Amino acid sequence: MTKPLPVARLHRPTLGDDVYETLRSAVLEHILEPGDRVNIDALARELEVSPTPVREALARLESEGLVRKRPRAGYTVSPLLTVAEFNDMFDMRLLLECAAARWAAERATAAQCEELTTEATRTVEGGDDRVWHAAFTALDARLHDLVAHLSASPLLRESINRLHSHLHLHRRHFPYDQTAVANDEHRLLAAAIQARDPDRAEAAMRLHLTRARARHLVAFET
Known part of the structure; x- marks a missing residue:
């Protein structure tokens, strides 16, 4: 990842939502750019959380069409539309x-x-x-x-x-x-x-x- 995420201090009671909002903002602001591969472990380290809330957040983003998941390739940020x-x-x-x-x-x-x-x-x-x-x-x-x-x-x-x-x-x-x-x-x-x-x-x-x-x-x- 070339640019740091704009992370506010994450609060444990709302950790899942905080991780989701942080990643969603990163996608929409093109900090995670269209087509970028998403490294779950690297994101977890940067956010100082376990991989679980990162995976859960990515699943939510996939349901919204903001990221895509491919077998054995993991997640990538959805490309811009033609x-x-x-x-x-x-x-x-x-x-x-x-x-x-x-x-x-x-x-x-x-x-x-x-x-x-x-x-x-x-x-x-x-x-x-x-x-x-x-x-x-x-x-x-x-x-x-x-x-x-x-x-x-x-x-x-x-x-x-x-x-x-x-x-x-x-x-x-x-x-x-x-x-x-x-x-x-x-x-x-x-x-x-x-x-x-x-x-x-x-x-x-x-x-x-x-x-x-x-x-x-x-x-x-x-």
């Missing part, structure tokens, strides 16, 4: 997340709508690039997950979250000068859901995802 795979993922997002937005407008409680509106107004302040990037990624993921939760369909939410894992691998290439535009789109979406307008909510999500696809596709041109 352009075709990326477009296929966004086609699926359009199907699933537009439905989630429509159902959220129909099913969310008043308190849930207030929570979504509050979440949509959050912004990320400047700072260290890695920290700022991680904060924006978490904010965006949280909002999309909240819309999926408000759809009141656990299966739909699970399907959406699996797609987002692949998107997160590409977020290092996101044009962050356009975050203000993304935040405006989030606010329009939240307002439509709070207004209990399914057609408007679906249209707001469709517009947001269509524009998000275009913003991300620029990375394939470099």
Whole structure:
């Protein structure tokens, strides 16, 4: 491993979750880069834990599609999607997340709508690039997950979250000068859901995802 992991002090009562969050962050921030082989024993030594919580964390990451396991070869970080795979993922997002937005407008409680509106107004302040990037990624993921939760369909939410894992691998290439535009789109979406307008909510999500696809596709041109 060429770069040290950004490890906070691990707490024994939550050791498994701490190891998982540390490795997940390392994958999403490309400290463990797409295609890298993952050495369980080396990670265990660096994190000062036994191999068991590392294996458990990697199994969770495999279920999310962030790492892959091959017989006798161990784990590797999942590669970035090709352009075709990326477009296929966004086609699926359009199907699933537009439905989630429509159902959220129909099913969310008043308190849930207030929570979504509050979440949509959050912004990320400047700072260290890695920290700022991680904060924006978490904010965006949280909002999309909240819309999926408000759809009141656990299966739909699970399907959406699996797609987002692949998107997160590409977020290092996101044009962050356009975050203000993304935040405006989030606010329009939240307002439509709070207004209990399914057609408007679906249209707001469709517009947001269509524009998000275009913003991300620029990375394939470099």
